[in-house]
Amino acid sequence: MTRTSPSPASHALPPDAPGPHSRRLGLVSVIVTFGGLLFGYDTGVINGALEPLTADLGLTAFTEGVVVSILVFGAAFGAMIGGALSDRYGRRHNIIVLALVFMLGTVGCVLAPNWQILALFRFVLGLAVGGASATVPVYLAEIAPVERRGSIVTRNEVMIVSGQFAAFVINALIFNIWGESDGIWRLMLLVAVLPAIGLFIGMLRLPESPRWLVAQGRDDEALAVLSQVRTAERAQAEMAEVHRLAEEERAAKTAGAVDLGVRWVRLLILIGAGLGICQQFTGINSVMYYGTQLLGDAGFSGDSAIIANTLNGAFSVIGITVGLSVINKIKRRTMLLGGFALTTTFHLLVGLSALLMPDGSAKAWFILVFVVLFVFSMQATIGPLVWLILSEMFPLKIRSMAIGISIFVLWIANALVALGFPPVVKAMGIANTFLAFAAFGVLALAFIGKCVPETKDRSLEELEDDFRARYS
Amino acid sequence: MTVMTAVAEGREGDQALAAGIAEARLLGTDLVLVNLRLSALDHSGLPEDVTITLVERSGPGDRDPVDAVLDEIEARPGIDRLVIGIRRRSPVGKAFLGSVSQRLLLQSPVPVVAVKPPADRSP
Numbered sequence: 001m002t003r004t005s006p007s008p009a010s011h012a013l014p015p016d017a018p019g020p021h022s023r024r025l026g027l028v029s030v031i032v033t034f035g036g037l038l039f040g041y042d043t044g045v046i047n048g049a050l051e052p053l054t055a056d057l058g059l060t061a062f063t064e065g066v067v068v069s070i071l072v073f074g075a076a077f078g079a080m081i082g083g084a085l086s087d088r089y090g091r092r093h094n095i096i097v098l099a100l101v102f103m104l105g106t107v108g109c110v111l112a113p114n115w116q117i118l119a120l121f122r123f124v125l126g127l128a129v130g131g132a133s134a135t136v137p138v139y140l141a142e143i144a145p146v147e148r149r150g151s152i153v154t155r156n157e158v159m160i161v162s163g164q165f166a167a168f169v170i171n172a173l174i175f176n177i178w179g180e181s182d183g184i185w186r187l188m189l190l191v192a193v194l195p196a197i198g199l200f201i202g203m204l205r206l207p208e209s210p211r212w213l214v215a216q217g218r219d220d221e222a223l224a225v226l227s228q229v230r231t232a233e234r235a236q237a238e239m240a241e242v243h244r245l246a247e248e249e250r251a252a253k254t255a256g257a258v259d260l261g262v263r264w265v266r267l268l269i270l271i272g273a274g275l276g277i278c279q280q281f282t283g284i285n286s287v288m289y290y291g292t293q294l295l296g297d298a299g300f301s302g303d304s305a306i307i308a309n310t311l312n313g314a315f316s317v318i319g320i321t322v323g324l325s326v327i328n329k330i331k332r333r334t335m336l337l338g339g340f341a342l343t344t345t346f347h348l349l350v351g352l353s354a355l356l357m358p359d360g361s362a363k364a365w366f367i368l369v370f371v372v373l374f375v376f377s378m379q380a381t382i383g384p385l386v387w388l389i390l391s392e393m394f395p396l397k398i399r400s401m402a403i404g405i406s407i408f409v410l411w412i413a414n415a416l417v418a419l420g421f422p423p424v425v426k427a428m429g430i431a432n433t434f435l436a437f438a439a440f441g442v443l444a445l446a447f448i449g450k451c452v453p454e455t456k457d458r459s460l461e462e463l464e465d466d467f468r469a470r471y472s
Numbered sequence: 473m474t475v476m477t478a479v480a481e482g483r484e485g486d487q488a489l490a491a492g493i494a495e496a497r498l499l500g501t502d503l504v505l506v507n508l509r510l511s512a513l514d515h516s517g518l519p520e521d522v523t524i525t526l527v528e529r530s531g532p533g534d535r536d537p538v539d540a541v542l543d544e545i546e547a548r549p550g551i552d553r554l555v556i557g558i559r560r561r562s563p564v565g566k567a568f569l570g571s572v573s574q575r576l577l578l579q580s581p582v583p584v585v586a587v588k589p590p591a592d593r594s595p
Binding site: 250251253254255256258259261262265395397398461464468 | 529532534
């Protein structure tokens with residue numbers, strides 16, 4: 001229990017002057033790179049590896065969906081378990097274990113003799129991907145100085161899509177150098193072991209999160225860590241801030257299952273989960289996981305499809321870079337609705353091109369251009385916005401539970417789209433699949449227009465009053 | 473001697489708050505409000521003539537509202553009355569989410585005053 005007291009005014013901290021500690025903090029950026037890259041590489045590598053893999057292991061449309069989506073199902077559980085474990089045993093400990101699980105999962109996939117074993121190790125890999133998504137950004141935010149916190153977390157998002165892009169490029173290179181041998185997909189998957197080793201070694205050299213140590217009542221150790229990554233003067237001054245944030249985080253874990261009985265809490269969590277579903281039912285990850293096959297179906301040859309697919313990765317990186325640079329200049333709702341209007345338009349254009357144009361290279365190129373524009377508009381708006389709105393929309397005391405449920409639903413929606421995409425394309429064709437995505441887009445527009453609150457430039461108190469007025 | 477009131481969400485919470493203030497006035501005691509809500513309590517309606525201590529529910533240790541109230545009673549030896557609001561619940565709702573008021577009635581170490589919102593006072 002806490003007694004109500006006026007919230008302590010955040011006093012100005014002495015600036016974080018450069019010094020010997022800066023190099024230690026520089027390592028943090030390296031970890032960002034490997035944590036994000038791994039997440040991206042492991043989710044993206046299947047795109048490009050899937051074609052030779054399907055031939056090698058004799059996959060059907062359904063087992064293809066299983067092999068791809070099981071990683072994402074694993075990630076849904078990994079995010080939940082990983083969050084709990086990192087609260088209990090510490091961020092650093094958790095990331096080191098995750099790096100080992102990444103290696104185990106990767107090696108297991110590479111050596112898999114059949115699709116069942118491959119699926120098993122893809123699930124293991126998914127646990128690591130989810131765990132990393134729940135732990136790495138938290139660790140970074142907790143150890144970075146407040147002035148650099150935003151840019152480090154943003155950089156993590158850029159690194160995730162860069163990891164996917166890297167996977168597409170490396171797959172295209174491997175495919176074009178070693179050609180169409182059956183085992184080529186094993187080499188593609190094996191590359192993912194490199195960033196895992198980087199993460200492991202880097203993390204061994206980094207200290208535990210000071211905020212986590214404070215939450216455990218280990219103030220002396222927290223101060224020792226801060227002294228490693230800040231100037232001595234700054235480390236002392238920052239302890240009060242670390243305590244305040246640790247207390248805030250504790251308060252964020254107040255709500256539990258009983259509180260789902262409260263109408264406004266329940267509705268707010270449903271809106272959060274709905275946002276996750278809307279983001280995933282744009283089908284962004286159908287392109288990220290199946291882009292090469294999609295372009296092959298559109299009319300590209302195997303060689304050129306895997307090369308054309310790197311454009312999806314490139315425009316994903318460009319999109320998120322543009323998006324993050326404008327994200328704080330436009331109202332959240334405006335940007336989100338605009339994003340869905342664009343993605344839905346491009347879905348329609350992909351669908352209509354596939355439906356109406358005669359087969360041939362013109363059709364293939366039209367589809368490529370519209371898919372790439374879809375990816376760009378998605379990553380410039382809906383992609384980063386949904387995460388941002390989720391982090392802003394929940395009142396403090398329900399935040400931990402509400403974000404946990406929303407992210408779990410988001411991962412499950414991601415997995416369901418990934419599972420369903422190959423059989424649906426096989427049954428209905430590209431045209432109808434993308435027209436269906438367009439229909440989901442219209443539903444998403446209606447849902448967001450009606451239910452999603454504006455969170456930009458509004459204090460949590462204002463938001464809370466608004467929710468209570470609307471829903472209780 | 474002190475009266476404690478557990479303020480839950482909804483009308484039954486408002487009802488408990490009003491009854492708690494009345495009880496404290498009647499007994500001439502202080503009042504401890506335990507805010508079980510997940511948002512701040514509206515301070516504007518609180519009277520001046522009763523000494524009120526506001527206790528917030530906060531952190532994973534208070535995740536269960538019943539534990540939050542019982543721990544607070546234990547931590548304050550002066551409490552000799554607990555005021556709560558109750559309402560009708562569907563059997564399904566009770567099965568899934570349990571009943572906070574039922575558990576408080578059964579587990580409170582001090583006498584409990586249970587008040588109902590007006591609409592629930594059926595014959």
